[in-house]
Every structure is written in structure tokens, then in C-alpha cells.
Amino acid sequence: MQTALLETRLGSLSPTARGKVRDIYSLNEEELLFVATDRISAFDHVLGSGIPDKGRILTQLSLFWFDFLKDTVRNHVLTADAAKFPSTLNPYLDQLEGRSMVVRRAQMFPVECVVRAYLSGSGWKDYQATGAVCGIALPAGLRESDRLPEPIFTPAAKINTGGHDENISFEDVITAVGADNARALRRLTLEIFEKASKHAESRGLILADTKFEFGTIDGEIILADEVLTPDSSRYWPADAYSPGGPQPSFDKQYVRDYLESIRWNKQAPAPSLPDEVVARTREKYLEAFRLITGRTGL
Ligand SMILES: CCOC(=O)Cn1cc(-c2ncnc(N)c2C#N)cn1
Numbered sequence: 001m002q003t004a005l006l007e008t009r010l011g012s013l014s015p016t017a018r019g020k021v022r023d024i025y026s027l028n029e030e031e032l033l034f035v036a037t038d039r040i041s042a043f044d045h046v047l048g049s050g051i052p053d054k055g056r057i058l059t060q061l062s063l064f065w066f067d068f069l070k071d072t073v074r075n076h077v078l079t080a081d082a083a084k085f086p087s088t089l090n091p092y093l094d095q096l097e098g099r100s101m102v103v104r105r106a107q108m109f110p111v112e113c114v115v116r117a118y119l120s121g122s123g124w125k126d127y128q129a130t131g132a133v134c135g136i137a138l139p140a141g142l143r144e145s146d147r148l149p150e151p152i153f154t155p156a157a158k159i160n161t162g163g164h165d166e167n168i169s170f171e172d173v174i175t176a177v178g179a180d181n182a183r184a185l186r187r188l189t190l191e192i193f194e195k196a197s198k199h200a201e202s203r204g205l206i207l208a209d210t211k212f213e214f215g216t217i218d219g220e221i222i223l224a225d226e227v228l229t230p231d232s233s234r235y236w237p238a239d240a241y242s243p244g245g246p247q248p249s250f251d252k253q254y255v256r257d258y259l260e261s262i263r264w265n266k267q268a269p270a271p272s273l274p275d276e277v278v279a280r281t282r283e284k285y286l287e288a289f290r291l292i293t294g295r296t297g298l
Pocket residue numbers: 017018019022023024032034076103104105106107108213215224225226
């Protein structure tokens with residue numbers, strides 16, 4: 001079993017932002033280094049084992065989608081070619097190759113731009129409690145994982161503590177970023193989702209929901225962060241779709257089943273995973289990459 005890269009060690013460079021599975025380093029005034037590790041989180045906990053190549057696979061998926069969407073929205077990527085990285089990173093290219101990109105520093109909007117075409121996760125919880133999601137009333141009688149009449153923009157406030165983001169209303173987005181930006185973020189989010197979900201559907205995948213992060217560079221709204229990866233999206237195998245309950249996660253179902261099989265107490269330290277679960281999960285990430293991009297190799 002290959003070894004998973006759980007964190008990068010870049011000498012004197014220390015991360016300016018560390019997410020559950022990704023780290024951001026400040027290179028200079030204009031540029032950031034965006035690194036995807038092989039860490040995997042489940043039930044909001046980073047697990048004791050990594051998935052070899054996960055970071056590389058998800059980085060290549062984001063790059064595929066940035067290119068797929070380039071006629072719809074500009075993005076923050078400067079280069080993902082390690083040969084073009086600043087020479088100060090030369091000693092670390094073995095850790096960075098294929099799993100990192102140099103991006104333009106943007107003024108990020110403090111809004112997680114979530115879009116949902118199916119009722120799942122926090123959307124399902126909010127619907128059960130109020131009959132609405134982010135203030136958007138939905139038809140009565142919907143079941144968990146039901147397809148919605150149309151995709152809805154269901155933003156969330158960024159909670160930096162790494163906990164659950166809090167669903168907010170469109171009015172809250174207007175308060176946070178102004179009416180023009182709020183409308184632009186909603187329009188872009190829905191437009192990008194429409195194109196991406198059609199592509200996913202053509203590849204046998206349901207894109208149930210996803211989260212985008214936008215910023216501005218020189219006053220223009222750009223798409224940033226990771227894009228349409230299994231970490232930022234719910235992908236379901238279309239041929240197994242069965243509304244009325246939770247759907248199998250395309251990539252994390254083996255992990256979830258294992259954690260449930262050992263009755264993991266979520267207050268306890270996150271367990272490591274058996275080699276078999278790691279290997280099968282790695283295969284699922286590779287399968288998602290092959291299906292979405294149509295490419296066989298990374
Ligand atoms: C460690 C994980 O970081 C995040 O999840 C979200 N995040 C994005 C930025 C950012 N900040 C300026 N410019 C950018 N281009 C980006 C991007 N992407 C900061 N945190």
C-alpha cells in the first residue's frame with residue numbers, strides 16, 4: 001500500500017490556513033500555494049488514516065472543472081505545473097507534484113455558495129424542521145434524497161472553527177456582500193451547477209449538491225477554492241438512486257460503513273482504517289476521476 005501524505009512540510013513556510021484536508025501557504029502578496037493532502041474526513045472528523053493519492057486525484061478533478069467552466073467563470077489558478085512553481089519550492093516538489101496549485105490571492109466572499117438539486121444533509125434537516133431550506137419554502141411531503149422541483153441556492157456562513165457551516169438566507173447574503181454581489185453569486189452558482197450536473201449525469205453520476213467559494217480579483221468575481229470534488233459535493237451513483245432515505249456516498253461509503261461497524265463513538269479520537277477500506281476508497285476516488293474526466297490516468 002502506498003503511503004498517504006497527511007501533511008506537507010515546507011521548511012520555513014507554514015500554512016496560513018489549514019482546513020480538514022487542505023492547506024494554504026502564502027507565497028507573496030499576490031500568490032498562494034493551495035495543497036490537497038491525502039487526509040480524509042468523515043462525520044466532520046479527520047480520520048487517523050489517509051487515502052494515498054486522494055489529494056492528487058481531487059486536485060486534478062478541480063483542474064478539470066476549472067477548465068470545463070472557463071467560458072462561464074474565471075478562476076484563481078495561475079499554474080498547477082510544479083515546474084513553474086517558485087524556485088523556493090524546489091526542495092519540496094516531491095510532496096507537491098500533482099496535488100497543489102499556485103493561485104492568485106483573491107478577496108474572498110464570506111459565503112459558502114451551496115446549491116442543492118436534492119434534499120440531503122443539512123438541507124433535509126432544515127426541511128424537516130421548517131418545511132424550508134435557507135428560507136426557501138419547498139413542497140410538503142418531500143422525502144429524504146428526493147429531487148427538488150429545481151436546484152436552489154442555499155448559502156452558508158463560513159464557520160472557521162472547522163465545524164458545521166450555518167445555513168443562512170439570501171437576505172443574509174445581501175447583508176454580507178451587498179445586493180449586486182449576492183445576485184451575482186446566486187446566478188453564477190446556479191449556472192455553474194446546471195452545466196456540471198448535466199455533465200455528471202451524462203457520466204452516470206447524480207450531483208446532488210455542491211459548494212463553491214468565490215472571491216474577487218481586480219473587481220471581477222472569480223471561482224476559487226476546490227471545485228466539484230467529492231469533498232465539496234455529494235455525488236451519488238445514478239443506478240443506485242432510491243429516494244426515501246440517505247443515499248450511498250460515491251466515495252466515502254466504505255469509510256462510513258466501517259466506522260458504523262466498529263460503533264465508533266464520535267467523541268473518541270478518530271480511528272485508523274483497515275488497509276482494505278483504504279484501498280477500496282482509493283479506488284472509488286480513481287473511479288470518480290475516470291468517470292468525470294473520461295481520462296484513465298492521473
Ligand atoms: C485551507 C482551506 O482554505 C479554504 O478552505 C478556503 N480559503 C480560500 C482562501 C483564499 N484566499 C485568498 N485567495 C484565494 N484564491 C483563496 C482560495 N481558494 C482562503 N481560505
